[in-house]
Structure formats: structure tokens, C-alpha cells
Amino acid sequence: MRTERFDPATDTDAVRACHDIHLAAYRADGIRRPPMSPRTFQAWLRYGWTEDASEAWLARDDDGDVCGWYLLGVPERENRHLAGVNLVVAPARRRAGRGTALLGHAADRARQAGRTLLTGHTEESSAGTGFARSLGAAQRLTGTFSVLRLGAIPAGHLAELRRKAAGAAAGYSLVSWEGVTAEHRLVEVAALLGAEADAPRAPGEDPPGWDPARVRAADQRTADQGWRFYSVAARAERGGALAAITQLGVDALDPSWGIQALTAVAGPHRGHRLGLLVKVAMLELLAAHEPQVAQIVTLTAEGNERMAAINTELGFEVLERQLSWEIETARIPRPADLGAPGAGADQS
Numbered sequence: 001m002r003t004e005r006f007d008p009a010t011d012t013d014a015v016r017a018c019h020d021i022h023l024a025a026y027r028a029d030g031i032r033r034p035p036m037s038p039r040t041f042q043a044w045l046r047y048g049w050t051e052d053a054s055e056a057w058l059a060r061d062d063d064g065d066v067c068g069w070y071l072l073g074v075p076e077r078e079n080r081h082l083a084g085v086n087l088v089v090a091p092a093r094r095r096a097g098r099g100t101a102l103l104g105h106a107a108d109r110a111r112q113a114g115r116t117l118l119t120g121h122t123e124e125s126s127a128g129t130g131f132a133r134s135l136g137a138a139q140r141l142t143g144t145f146s147v148l149r150l151g152a153i154p155a156g157h158l159a160e161l162r163r164k165a166a167g168a169a170a171g172y173s174l175v176s177w178e179g180v181t182a183e184h185r186l187v188e189v190a191a192l193l194g195a196e197a198d199a200p201r202a203p204g205e206d207p208p209g210w211d212p213a214r215v216r217a218a219d220q221r222t223a224d225q226g227w228r229f230y231s232v233a234a235r236a237e238r239g240g241a242l243a244a245i246t247q248l249g250v251d252a253l254d255p256s257w258g259i260q261a262l263t264a265v266a267g268p269h270r271g272h273r274l275g276l277l278v279k280v281a282m283l284e285l286l287a288a289h290e291p292q293v294a295q296i297v298t299l300t301a302e303g304n305e306r307m308a309a310i311n312t313e314l315g316f317e318v319l320e321r322q323l324s325w326e327i328e329t330a331r332i333p334r335p336a337d338l339g340a341p342g343a344g345a346d347q348s
Contacts, residue, residue, distance in 0.1 A: 008045035017066035028091035029126035037253035083110035107332035124321040137325040140202040146316035165277035180219040186212035200303035244274035260298035
């Protein structure tokens with residue numbers, strides 16, 4: 001087996017081969033939420049979900065066929081002791097040591113970047129969970145993917161929820177926008193996204209520090225994915241500051257699904273049902289602008305009881321669970337058959 005680093009911005013053949021494995025793994029592991037579409041997948045390989053530096057590697061068997069790949073993310077602002085890895089082996093090529101070899105390669109790259117801890121996630125029922133346990137990885141957080149089937153919402157339910165939320169949210173009004181955040185809102189949106197600093201996270205992990213530049217970069221990544229992206233915010237009438245926000249994306253290549261992004265309420269404004277208010281308003285906005293959306297999927301960290309309660313009120317149902325893991329890079333041996341990782345290809 002040999003590994004090759006590739007550039008997702010230019011190597012369309014490598015991206016296509018990795019995406020084929022991504023789809024095959026979803027089928028083999030019975031994952032129920034939608035896989036990434038080709039454009040979203042390519043943008044993710046290129047940028048990750050954050051602005052952190054990343055590198056994409058694929059593995060070929062002796063016959064030249066791509067048998068697996070990984071994406072390594074290396075945080076540059078917070079959590080500089082960490083590296084995050086997403087690793088997938090083609091289902092037909094599993095249980096032959098390829099995953100272990102690729103993980104060893106990824107760990108070596110992380111060590112070269114000065115990282116002491118490697119993190120990743122698996123679907124609870126997938127082969128990856130058994131793999132993580134066999135390595136002695138420690139479980140971090142558990143996340144729950146839930147789905148809201150819009151056609152199953154009882155008539156009048158959203159109107160009743162809006163009435164309930166509005167009754168507690170006197171003194172707040174709603175604003176919404178599509179696409180990038182306007183310049184005059186960047187500081188306020190950054191502050192709101194930063195309000196989630198108290199959300200559940202693994203011990204020793206720092207939350208992202210949001211600023212206008214980080215909001216702009218996130219907006220650009222979403223645009224590069226080809227998504228239509230919507231934001232709904234609540235504004236305090238006294239003082240005029242944004243007090244809550246929810247964001248949601250629709251992939252133009254799979255527009256029957258909505259992907260819930262962050263929902264946040266600023267600390268001083270909690271207790272006024274603003275989280276419920278903005279999420280109901282988002283559903284009303286989708287009905288007007290994206291009527292083809294039939295399902296919305298969201299990920300909630302275990303321990304985030306406030307958001308879980310709102311999702312239950314709306315009618316979300318548990319879809320599947322995702323486990324996150326960590327293991328010290330020093331505990332992962334580097335496989336001898338992969339050669340020294342470099343900027344180009346490693347030949348076995």
C-alpha cells in the first residue's frame with residue numbers, strides 16, 4: 001500500500017475516488033442522514049469545517065486502486081495540542097490493516113506538527129467504533145443526530161409554539177438574511193457565535209474565539225460548498241443588540257434536506273424562549289423560500305439540555321449517535337510499510 005498527499009482544489013480524480021468511498025461507507029455502515037454531495041465533499045476536503053490548516057491523503061493498493069483516505073486538520077488558533085482526523089477505508093478493503101496503517105501515517109503527520117493528541121469521531125453502529133475501541137482510544141463527547149420531518153408536523157403546532165415563544169419574548173423582534181453576513185452585523189454575529197463557549201465540550205478543549213474575520217471565513221466556506229444559507233436572529237428592542245441566532249443550510253445538489261447549523265442565545269438574554277422563537281421563524285422562512293425541504297437534520301452534544309428540549313418541542317426524532325474519541329499520538333506506532341511521510345507520495 002502507498003499513500004499520496006493530494007490537492008483537493010485541483011485533483012478531481014482523487015476527490016472523486018474519495019467521495020465514492022465516502023458514499024460506500026455510508027451504505028455499509030447504515031448511516032441514515034444524507035452523505036455529502038460531490039461539491040460539498042470537495043470543499044470540505046479543501047477547507048475542512050473551520051479555517052484550520054488541513055491536508056488530504058489517499059491510499060492505493062498495489063493494483064493502484066484507491067482503498068482509503070484521510071483528512072487531517074491542525075488547529076492554528078485554539079487547541080494547538082490537537083489534530084483531528086477523518087479516516088475512511090473502502091468497505092470492501094476493511095479488516096486487512098489498512099485503517100491501522102493510515103492512522104499511523106496520520107499520527108506521524110500530527111507529531112511532526114507538534115500535536116500530542118489525535119481526535120476523531122465515528123458513528124455508534126459503524127465499523128469505526130470497534131476500530132477506535134480496539135486502539136484503546138478514550139471516548140470524549142457523544143452527539144445525537146436528530147431529524148425533523150416537516151410533513152409530519154401537526155397542523156397548528158408551529159403556530160402554537162410561536163405563540164408560546166412570543167409570549168415569553170416580549171421586547172424582541174426578528175431579523176433574517178440569506179447568504180453572507182452583512183458588514184454591519186459582523187461584530188454582533190461573532191459575539192453571538194461566541195456565546196456558545198459554555199456549550200458541552202471535551203475536557204481541556206477550548207472553544208473557538210469568534211471575531212469578524214472568522215465569521216467572514218465561515219461564510220466563504222459555505223458559499224464554496226454551493227449551499228444556500230439562512231440566518232434568523234432575535235434583536236432586543238432595548239439597545240438594539242442581537243440576542244439570539246439560528247443558521248441553516250440547504251445543499252443545492254440535495255435540496256430536500258436542511259442542515260441545521262449553530263443556534264445560540266447570548267447569556268443575558270436566556271430565559272425568554274428566544275432559541276425556540278428563532279427556530280420556529282426559521283421553519284417559517286424555509287416554507288416560503290425552500291418549500292422542497294422535507295427533512296432537517298441537527299447534531300446536539302450530550303449535555304446540551306436546553307437545545308435538546310427545544311428540538312423535542314419542535315418534533316425532532318433521534319436518528320443516530322456519533323461518538324468522538326481521542327488518543328495520544330505517542331501511543332500510535334508508525335507503520336514501517338508506509339515509508340516516511342512527506343509532501344508528496346510515499347511508496348511502499
